[in-house]
Amino acid sequence: MEWEAVIGLEIHAQLATRSKIFSGASTAYGAEPNTQACAVDLGLPGVLPVLNREAVRMACLFGLAIDAEIAPRSVFARKNYFYPDLPKGYQISQYELPIVGRGRLTIELDDGESKTIGITRAHLEEDAGKSLHEDFHGMTGVDLNRAGTPLLEIVSEPDLRSAKEATAYMKKLRSLVRYLEICDGNMQEGSFRCDANVSVRPRGSDGFGTRTEIKNVNSFRFVERAIQFEIDRQIDLLEGGGEVVQETRLYDAAKGETRPMRSKEEAMDYRYFPDPDLLPLVIESRWLEELRATLPELPDAKRERFMYEYGLSAYEATVLTATRELADFYEAVERESGGETRLAANWVMGEFSAALNSDNLEVTTTPVNASMLGGLIRRIADETISGKIAKQVFEAMWRGEGDADSIIERRGLRQITDSGELERAIDQVLAANPEQVEQYRNGKEKLLGFFVGQVMKATGGKANPARLNQLLKERLNS
Amino acid sequence: MTLERADIEKIAHLARLQIDAEDIPLYARNLSGILELVEQMNRVDTTGVEPMAHPLEMAQRLRRDEVTETNQRARFQRIAPQVEAGLYLVPKVIE
Amino acid sequence: MHDKSISELAAGLRAREFSSVELTRHYLQRIARYDGRLNSYITVCEERALEQAAAADRALAAGDAVSLTGIPLAQKDIFCTDGVKTSCGSRMLDNFIAPYDAGVVERCDAAGMVMLGKTNMDEFAMGSSNETSWYGPVRNPWDTDAVPGGSSGGSAAAVAACLAPVATGTDTGGSIRQPAALCGITGIKPTYGRVSRWGMIAFASSLDQGGVMARSAEDAALLLKVIAGFDERDSTSADRDVPDYSAALNRDLAGLRIGLPREYFTDGLDTGVARVIEEAISEYRKMGAEVREISLPNTELAVPTYYVIAPAECSSNLSRFDGVRFGYRCSDPADLEDLYKRSRGEGFGAEVKRRIMVGTYALSAGYYDAYYLKAQQLRRLIRDDFARAFEEVDVIMGPTSPTVAFNLGEKSDDPVAMYLSDIYTIAVNLAGLPGISVPAGFVSGRPVGLQIIGNYFAEERLLNVAYRFQQATDWHRRIPEEFRG
Incomplete structure (x- = not known):
């Protein structure tokens, strides 16, 4: 059977603000652990979030750039789950009413064709911290510097059909956010991250196969490899009479393969609801028009x-x-x-x-x-x-x-274009190689290159090549 | 809505609350009673009523993008149960 | 000294009749002497208070004083205080010393007020009787067998027994007004957004509002002026000017339109309480107010609606208490899940766990629409009831609580019975309106509160209406026998 891959990407672009999305702590990369985690980022009791205007501006710019509708009113919601890198026990995100609605992005394929990929939505949210798994007496260390860094999560439609298309889309998106100067696109530092939803189906079918989600991929090369691996794995499974299990998988770059996450997979119930500490985000059309005028x-x-x-x-x-x-x-x-x-x-x-x-x-x-x-x-x-x-x-x-x-x-690299000087050099070369001159004149015309080389050598490479060619031919053919 | 033992266990797990086995029947009874109270809401038809999340009809205020917070790690970690090398320690996290 | 109003105390300080240190010492002595019977304070800050008082005396001497400089107060233990334990009435925070001050605390400090200590409360403000505190129940100064109400029961008892001239409270479903009523003091819950929630440990963010517990409307006006106002750290804070509440206290009430919701005067209301409220209303008639019956048709739905919204918000707000960055951590967790479950299981008390579970359930997949969304729709209907009522009346009056204070233990096994006692206060929080409770009399020796509800940001009006009543009556001047001396 011929299989076709169906891929959708969720890109997390860290917005290039100075301070965090809901606090005044710095977003600079690489600081000592927890030195850029303020009381709000730490989720200490009684602290409250206030939204960063710049993060909103950047999300709007992105929306304008992909021709999307910017919601005049969007809402922040809490996504509730317990994890050590999530200090409040919930992530502030947008759920039902995201700031950026449906848009599109055109990618160029290797065959010179272009293809338009749908973007379902893009929403603002806060990043989590990092768990460091080095051994602290068998414990995990938690660094919350990154907690609260603004992210724009950009969700594509499942419009991508190959690992190559997926990377082309991702590259184009990265280029776009960098054009807009809303994200530095630094994948090593995690400023531009990708989760891929991958499934396969018989070519020609318009249903969807069971999908897996690949997390933790931090370069274009790895994204392409991870998706290709996953496509091949799923096809092998299905052709072997097996079934694809809906699960989250991690890409292991060293082994070049994806594997299921080890953590107990439980059906997550995130209990989304509107964050009562934040009010609806209203974007005035006047501001939007001002922003449109600033688009590069x-x-x-x-x-x-x-x-x-x-x-x-x-x-x-x-x-x-x-x-x-x-x-x-x-x-x-x-x-x-x-x-x-x-x-x-x-x-x-x-x-x-x-x-x-x-x-x-x-x-x-x-x-x-x-x-x-x-x-x-x-x-x-x-x-x-x-x-x-x-x-x-x-x-x-x-x-x-x-x-x-x-x-x-x-x-003294100025090239020699003076005919007299060149002719003198040509004469010397022809005189020194009578045999070759003979052969040339008897039809072995590819020797022209030999003469050019010799003259170049004699002039230290400074002979004007066009002029030299012309003069050589004149001399040899006369 | 009457909650059974399994419901209580599931909710307690979602909320990451240790509940002693012998307390479960009491929680089941209490919670069922509360849900019964809550279900009085169904007496009113709310079709077409826009949900109200906030008492005041205000829009979110936006902050200027300025770094106003300085490093206070030492202060913040003084109240932490277990830290090392500036990190908060938790039992091993498996991905 | 302790029977004086805070404006009298402020005048005394200015006239050098006594110093802030003397005044503070007087209250500290009273706390030492009486609070064993009441348990109204979780933390008493003797040394810190005396330092603040000395600083206030210097400011008074230098002429740098503002209206409440040198006046002692008690802070509900829900407001974070830099360097002083903030427990929120919970074992979870028994070791928690906030590295910052709440907005309310900053404002009191900036006004030169002296913090005597932190008052007892229902755990995480969840309760109507102050029996859920990890630090034990608070007792009602009028009858120590009775509850003081909750959740700001410590502040109410402390003010009623003159263990603080004035105190702060917070009100999510009646937690200022109900204990004020049950302890015979004046308590005002301002409009949502009037007082900063920064540093006020959240119970239900869209309902929580800080306010004042005082012996009179006159005192409440003074402290409200100090703590109210815009705070850019709180997205829900209202950016509008704070009027001089004291200036308008004495406005004439002739022509005041008072609405009495017929749904407030039904079978559930204790007949003794009803009689007291009727007498209070007739006082207003005497002052020239016009009284008319109104309807708030969705009144009965306020309690069910509230018991979805508040637990839902609390279930999420209390997720941060996980034993990782601050607060209680269980010993020797076997793994991460054990750390979470036991820290939270051991750190929270039963009522908190109940509400977290109700909220978790109401938000969980498959139930969200039936519970949370439905409750939010009803919330709008309840708000609309008030909006309609305020088209025809200036204030709404009724009882604060359907009964006087009940006895300790009487309802603690029956959460639903407890919840139903908040029937008159809860709708005000759902709508975000301001409300005040003023002492209006006694039934069987236990105080009764009259609730006055105003339109958005009508605190000035509420204080004026309450003040005029207190000019005509002396219920607010009564001090329980046992604590008079």
Whole structure:
């Protein structure tokens, strides 16, 4: 039988506020345990929550960006359960009336097609703390620094059909929240987390199979692997005549597999009810309109514009708009290069991105800024240097040796375009290789490359390649 | 609604309350009596009545996003039953 | 000294007739002498009180004093006090010293008041007789066989026996007004949102409201002015000005429209109590008030509605008491579940556990709509009853409690009978309205309270109406024989 996967994702995006959603404690990552857990976060007796305006603003921005309806009135509810990292014994969340209603997000697939994924809802809630399972005399330690950090839980429709689509959706969503500057998207630090609901069904069927929920996945790679593992596991089970059990599973990255959570699975009864310490959240339409005006250009619009304005391919535009920082960088390089749209795209996607990767740097922390890269491209465009020499110059810039012009000058890398000089070098090479000249003239035309190489060698790589090719051919064919 | 022993056990578990076995019949009786009282609510038809969660028709006030709290761990943990290395300790949690 | 009103005491302090230290010492001595019989205090803060009094004396000498500087008071042990145990009447918090002050406590401190101690109460404010306290029952100063009412029974008894000139209380379903009535004092529950709930240990968040227990409306007006007002830490706090309650006390009542709900004067009402209330109403007639019968048709549903909403909220509010970060922790928990279950099972008393279980049940899957949602719908109907009534009357009057104080142990085995005694007070909390109870007479030597209910934020009016009654009567001046000296 042919199987089809049905996947829905619940993404928890930590909102990039300074203080917590219901208290004035800091949300900074990495502090000593419990030093950023104030009385409200600790759930001490008598303390009360007050909602952070910034968290609300960020949720609204997200809603606007996915074309969703922002609820004029939404309600905070308590989700009741006992767990050591949940100090009050309930999580303040939104249940029946979330702030962000139905929206959508378009993803680009590998085959160049795009697909629109439905977003069911997004709601505000508080994060829990962390249980540390290192051994404290056989006990667990609880750090509540993270308790109360604002989260936007973004729930997708079960519209995703493969592990690849799921990661594409997740990447697109991460890009979006970073564009909006509402979440840093840092998966290592847990600022952007994913739970996946996975089921399979016979292709063509429109029912749903029993689903499992995979928790605790903290990178794109692992999400893809975990979902793929789970799809395969479920198909194997069903084909072997077994049944999928509805359960929560954890992804074990070391073993590359999912396993059921060990904690006793009991049907949770969360006893949701409206939090009486908080009043209905009312969003005035005027505020919403003000927020709409502050929306930055979003990835899809920017991608369209890059194709239209710079003549880039869909692929290039997708890569260059993947993050707001990279897109901004591209546009700055393009400007500094004097409008060399294509060269700028090639360089940003090529040498520059490779260098970032190998040094594990971000666009914002690079040693070669947009003006330096633009300057280098200018020199390629005006034929001061060849593309090949440019790579040397780029590496030197990366090492901090100055801007392109000073490196070219200092190292004498200006390319030779002067016909006389090139002809002299060509003559010397042809004279030194009479046999090859003979062979060429007898039809072995691929030897042209050999001559080019020899001249390049003789000129220290500085010969203008186009000019050289042209002159060589003239000489050899005369 | 009459609650049986199993109901009391289930509710007590949900609420994480240890109830002594010999007290269960009394709780069952008390709770059943309370539910009987509560079920008088059914005498009124409330179809179409909007539920009221708060006495005052006010909207949630929003706080400015400012860090106003400083580290008071030592103070807060002075009243904690068991702490170590700044962490609250609980019996081992199994995931 | 202890038979004086707090405005008289304040005047005495200003005139240097006595110092705050002397006044405080006087009350501390009375507590030492009498409270063994009443058990109205859980904690007495002798040293701290004397320090506060000395500071108040310095402020008085320096001319920095405000109206209640140097006046002693008792705080209900539900208000968190930095450095002083806040038990909420529970074993769960027997070791709990809050690292912060409640908003109410901050305001009293800022006004230079002197905290004598923390008063006994029903455990987590759940009770109408003060018998559920882990610290033992409080006794009624008028008859020590009788309950003082609850949950603010300690504050009521302390004020009635002059072991504090004034005290704070909290009222979720009548917990200020009912003990005030049963102890023969004046107690006001303000409009929901009028007094900050910050640092006030929550029982049922949408119903809880802090207020004042005093010997007279005049005293209540003074303390309410101190504790009322906006608190940005409480999302449900009302951001509106606090009037000078004392200024309007003496307003003439001619033309005042008083509504008597016919549902309040039925079979369940003790005939003696009914007679006292009728006499009180005729006092108002004499003052020129117009009395008319009104109807609050959903009155009987207030108790069932309340006993869904309050337990539901409490079941969630009390989840934080889990033995992890503060409070009682059972010994040698075998595992996490054992830690939770035994800490909570041993830390909470029977009534608290009952209510947590009722609330847990009412919110659980499959029952939510039938119980919680239904109760919220009825809550609106009950509120609407009052809204309609206030279109035709200025205040609503009736008994605070259907009977006078009952004897200790009389109802403690029958929760439902106990709940039904809150019939007249509960609806006011569901609606969020202000209410005041004023002493109106006695039946068999036990006090009767007249309840006056006002429209939202009409505390000024309530205090005025109560004050004028107290100008015409002297029930509020009575002090139980045993505690007079």
